[in-house]
Amino acid sequence: MSRYWSNLIKNIEPYTPGEQPDDKKYIKLNTNENPYPPSPRVIEAVKRVANESLKLYPSTTCDELKSAIAWHYGIEKEQVFVGNGSDEVLAFSFMAFFNPGRHILFPDITYSFYPVYSSLFNIDYRLIPLDDDFSVTVEGFCRDNGGIVIANPNAPTGKYLPLESIEKILQCNSGSVVIIDEAYIDFGGESALKLVNEYPNLLIIQTVSKSRSLAGLRVGYAMGHKELILGLGRVKNSINSYTLDRIALAGAVEAFRDEACFRENCQKIIRTRENAVTRLKAMNFSVIDSKANFVFISHPSICAETLLQRLRERGILVRYFNKPRIDNYIRVSIGSDDEMDIALKAMEEIILLQ
Amino acid sequence: MSRYWSNLIKNIEPYTPGEQPDDKKYIKLNTNENPYPPSPRVIEAVKRVANESLKLYPSTTCDELKSAIAWHYGIEKEQVFVGNGSDEVLAFSFMAFFNPGRHILFPDITYSFYPVYSSLFNIDYRLIPLDDDFSVTVEGFCRDNGGIVIANPNAPTGKYLPLESIEKILQCNSGSVVIIDEAYIDFGGESALKLVNEYPNLLIIQTVSKSRSLAGLRVGYAMGHKELILGLGRVKNSINSYTLDRIALAGAVEAFRDEACFRENCQKIIRTRENAVTRLKAMNFSVIDSKANFVFISHPSICAETLLQRLRERGILVRYFNKPRIDNYIRVSIGSDDEMDIALKAMEEIILLQ
Numbered sequence: 001m002s003r004y005w006s007n008l009i010k011n012i013e014p015y016t017p018g019e020q021p022d023d024k025k026y027i028k029l030n031t032n033e034n035p036y037p038p039s040p041r042v043i044e045a046v047k048r049v050a051n052e053s054l055k056l057y058p059s060t061t062c063d064e065l066k067s068a069i070a071w072h073y074g075i076e077k078e079q080v081f082v083g084n085g086s087d088e089v090l091a092f093s094f095m096a097f098f099n100p101g102r103h104i105l106f107p108d109i110t111y112s113f114y115p116v117y118s119s120l121f122n123i124d125y126r127l128i129p130l131d132d133d134f135s136v137t138v139e140g141f142c143r144d145n146g147g148i149v150i151a152n153p154n155a156p157t158g159k160y161l162p163l164e165s166i167e168k169i170l171q172c173n174s175g176s177v178v179i180i181d182e183a184y185i186d187f188g189g190e191s192a193l194k195l196v197n198e199y200p201n202l203l204i205i206q207t208v209s210k211s212r213s214l215a216g217l218r219v220g221y222a223m224g225h226k227e228l229i230l231g232l233g234r235v236k237n238s239i240n241s242y243t244l245d246r247i248a249l250a251g252a253v254e255a256f257r258d259e260a261c262f263r264e265n266c267q268k269i270i271r272t273r274e275n276a277v278t279r280l281k282a283m284n285f286s287v288i289d290s291k292a293n294f295v296f297i298s299h300p301s302i303c304a305e306t307l308l309q310r311l312r313e314r315g316i317l318v319r320y321f322n323k324p325r326i327d328n329y330i331r332v333s334i335g336s337d338d339e340m341d342i343a344l345k346a347m348e349e350i351i352l353l354q
Numbered sequence: 355m356s357r358y359w360s361n362l363i364k365n366i367e368p369y370t371p372g373e374q375p376d377d378k379k380y381i382k383l384n385t386n387e388n389p390y391p392p393s394p395r396v397i398e399a400v401k402r403v404a405n406e407s408l409k410l411y412p413s414t415t416c417d418e419l420k421s422a423i424a425w426h427y428g429i430e431k432e433q434v435f436v437g438n439g440s441d442e443v444l445a446f447s448f449m450a451f452f453n454p455g456r457h458i459l460f461p462d463i464t465y466s467f468y469p470v471y472s473s474l475f476n477i478d479y480r481l482i483p484l485d486d487d488f489s490v491t492v493e494g495f496c497r498d499n500g501g502i503v504i505a506n507p508n509a510p511t512g513k514y515l516p517l518e519s520i521e522k523i524l525q526c527n528s529g530s531v532v533i534i535d536e537a538y539i540d541f542g543g544e545s546a547l548k549l550v551n552e553y554p555n556l557l558i559i560q561t562v563s564k565s566r567s568l569a570g571l572r573v574g575y576a577m578g579h580k581e582l583i584l585g586l587g588r589v590k591n592s593i594n595s596y597t598l599d600r601i602a603l604a605g606a607v608e609a610f611r612d613e614a615c616f617r618e619n620c621q622k623i624i625r626t627r628e629n630a631v632t633r634l635k636a637m638n639f640s641v642i643d644s645k646a647n648f649v650f651i652s653h654p655s656i657c658a659e660t661l662l663q664r665l666r667e668r669g670i671l672v673r674y675f676n677k678p679r680i681d682n683y684i685r686v687s688i689g690s691d692d693e694m695d696i697a698l699k700a701m702e703e704i705i706l707l708q
Contacts, residue, residue: 002579002581002582002584002585004451004530004531004554004555004581004582004585005450005451005581005585005588006449006450006451006452006453006585007453008449008450008453009449009450009585009588009589009592012588012592014587014588014591014592015591015592015595016591017411017414017591017595017596020410020411020412020413020414022413028410031411033409033410033411034409035409036409037406037408037409038406038408038409042408043404043405043406043408046400046404046408046601047401047404050397050400050401050404051397052391052392052397053570054391054392054396054397054400054567054568054569054570054571054605055387055388055389055390055391055392055567055568055569055570056374056382056387056569056570057371057374057385057387057563057569057570058374058569058570058572059374059376060371060374084438084594084597085594085596087593087594087595087596088593088594088597091593091594095360095362095363095474096359096360096362096363097358097359097360098360099360099361099362116592117592117593119592120449120589120592120593176358177358200358201358209411213408213409214408214409215408215409215410215411215412215596216407216408216409216410216411216412216599216600216601217408217599217600217601218412218596218597218598218599225356227356227358227359228356228358230356231356231358231359231360231363233368234359234363234366234368235363235474237368237369237370237371238363238366238368238369238470238471238473238474239441239442239445239471239474240438240439240441240442240445241369241371241441242371242439242441242569242572243438243442243572244572245570245571245572245599245601245602246570246571247400247570247571247599247601247602248599248601248602251408
C-alpha cells in the first residue's frame with residue numbers, strides 16, 4: 001500500500017475478472033463469451049472506419065448508435081444511454097441514482113461488481129437472501145431502500161425472475177430507481193423493456209458482449225425514462241466526454257441491424273445449453289435452472305474447487321466463486337457444441353476417476 | 355431535474371466538450387485534433403484485429419500496450435497505466451490520490467475538466483492564479499495541499515512551464531501527488547518523464563489523441579512510480595475490468611512503434627504554428643506563447659465572441675471559453691497549412707470589415 005493512495009482505494013476490494021490467459025490455447029468456458037463470431041456486418045463496418053478519420057474525436061452524443069438501439073427495441077433515442085461496456089454503465093448508474101446515506105438492495109448471491117460499486121461510491125447496501133432454490137423473492141425487495149439492483153437472469157446462477165415479479169418490485173418501489181441488469185436476457189428470458197414506458201424508475205442495462213458476440217468491443221447500454229438517461233449523461237460528461245471510440249460505435253450499430261445473425265446465435269446457444277443440462281443431470285450434477293449462456297452446477301461426489309482444477313489441467317477453463325452458499329458450484333459458460341462435448345466428457349472422466 | 359437523480363448529479367455542472375457537428379463540412383480548429391492522419395501501421399493493425407476475435411474480451415492487463423509505451427519512453431511496464439482517453443485516466447487519478455476534506459490545487463485558468471472531477475468526487479480545491487502573462491508560478495503551488503494538477507503546456511493558453519519549475523514544485527510537495535497533464539507536451543515542451551524515477555509522487559498523464567492523431571481511438575496513459583500505477587489499477591478494477599477494446603489496444607500499440615510518423619507530424623504542426631503566430635502578430639493579435647497544437651489569441655479591435663461567430667459563419671470552428679480573465683480570447687487549433695491559411699485570411703477580412 002502506498003502513502004499516496006486515497007483512503008478510498010486503500011479500503012476497497014476491486015472486482016476480479018475471469019482470467020484471459022495467453023500462455024496456451026484453452027477451451028474458455030470461464031467468462032461467458034459467445035462461441036460464435038459476431039455479424040460479418042460488424043467486421044465490415046469496423047474495417048470501413050479504420051481510416052484517416054481516427055484523427056478526429058468520436059461523436060459525443062453517439063446518436064447513430066442510440067438510434068440503432070432505439071430502432072431495434074422500438075423505443076425513442078432519448079430513452080437510450082450508451083457506454084464502455086455494461087460495467088461502466090452500471091458504475092455510472094450507481095453515481096447517478098443512488099445516494100450515500102440511503103442503503104440500496106441487491107441479492108446476497110449476484111454479480112460481484114455490485115458491492116464493489118457500492119464501496120467505491122460510498123453507498124451502503126443490504127443483501128437480500130435468495131430463497132433456497134436461488135430465486136429472487138419479491139417480498140425481499142419490498143422494503144425501505146434508496147435503490148435496487150437485480151441481475152435478470154441472475155449471475156452466477158443463471159436463474160430467471162419472471163416479468164410479473166419484476167413488475168411487483170417496481171410497483172412497491174416507485175420512490176427509488178430499480179436497475180434490471182439484463183446482460184444475459186437474450187438467452188431465453190423476457191426483457192423488462194415492455195415496462196419501460198409505464199415505470200419511470202425502471203432502468204434496464206444490457207450489453208453487446210454476450211448475445212451479440214462482441215465482448216472485445218466494449219459497448220453496453222441502458223434503456224429507461226429519458227430523465228434517467230439524462231442523469232446518466234450528466235455522469236458521463238463529468239468523467240469522459242467520449243467513452244466510445246469511432247470503431248466501437250460503428251461496429252455496434254451494425255450489431256443491432258443484423259437481427260438474423262443475433263437470433264440464430266442465441267438459438268444455437270439455448271439448444272446447446274439444454275443438451276448440456278440433460279447430460280449434466282444424467283451425470284448426477286445439480287443444475288440450477290438457467291436462462292443465461294452459462295450453467296451453475298454442483299456435484300455430490302467432487303468438490304467444486306477440485307473439479308475446476310482438474311478441468312484446467314485438461315485445458316478447460318470454468319469459473320469458481322469462493323463465497324457463502326455457492327462455494328461448491330462452478331459456472332460453465334455455454335460454448336459451441338464441440339467445446340461442450342469435450343468439457344462434458346472431461347467431467348465424466350474426472351468424476352469416474354474420483 | 356428528476357426526482358430520481360442522486361444529489362451528486364443534481365448539483366454537478368458537467369464538462370462541455372467542443373462541438374463535433376455533422377450538419378456540414380467545417381474547418382475544425384475547435385478541439386485540438388491533429389490535421390494529419392495517424393500512422394498507416396495503426397490503420398493496418400486495426401484492420402488486422404477486425405475479425406472473429408471480437409467475440410472475446412480484451413486483455414484485462416493491457417500488457418502489450420503498456421510494454422509498447424514503456425519501450426518508447428525507456429521505463430518499466432509497471433510504471434504505465436492505460437485508460438479510455440486521458441480524461442478517464444485523470445478522473446481515475448482524482449479518485450486514486452485525492453481525498454475529500456483535503457483541498458487540492460490547480461491554476462485558475464486551466465483545463466475545465468479539473469473542477470468537474472473535483473465536484474464529482476467531492477474534493478475541495480483552491481485556484482492558484484496564473485501571473486499576468488498567464489504563467490504558472492512555483493510559489494503558488496508551494497503551500498498546504500492534498501494534491502496538485504498542472505496541465506503542461508497549459509490549456510487553453512498553450513503556455514509551457516519549464517522542467518526546473520516542475521521540479522521545484524515536486525520538491526516542495528513530497529507529501530502529495532503532483533499530476534502533470536501532458537496532453538500537449540509533444541509540440542515543443544520537454545516531458546517531466548525524466549523526473550519520474552526520482553519523485554515517487556509524480557504522475558504524468560498523456561494521450562494518443564493529439565500528437566499521435568488518434569482522438570477517435572480513445573487511449574490515454576499515465577506514467578509514474580509503480581505504486582501510483584497500482585493505485586490507478588485499483589480504481590479501474592472497481593469500475594470496469596476492460597476499459598480498452600481489442601481494436602483500440604492493437605491500434606495504440608502501433609502508434610508507439612511508428613516513431614518516424616509521430617515525429618514528422620509533430621514537427622509539421624510546430625512549423626505551422628510558428629508561421630501562424632507570425633501572421634497573427636502581424637495582424638495585431640495578442641498571442642500567448644504556445645508550445646501546444648493550438649494558439650490562444652485576442653485582438654484589440656474585435657471581441658472574441660464576435661470573432662468566433664464570424665469565423666463560424668465562414669465554416670471555421672474555433673473555441674471560446676466564457677470565463678474570467680480569458681473571455682476575450684479564442685483558442686485556435688493548429689490545422690494543416692492550407693486550413694490555417696484559410697482561417698488566417700478569414701480573420702484578416704473579419705477584422706478589416708470591423
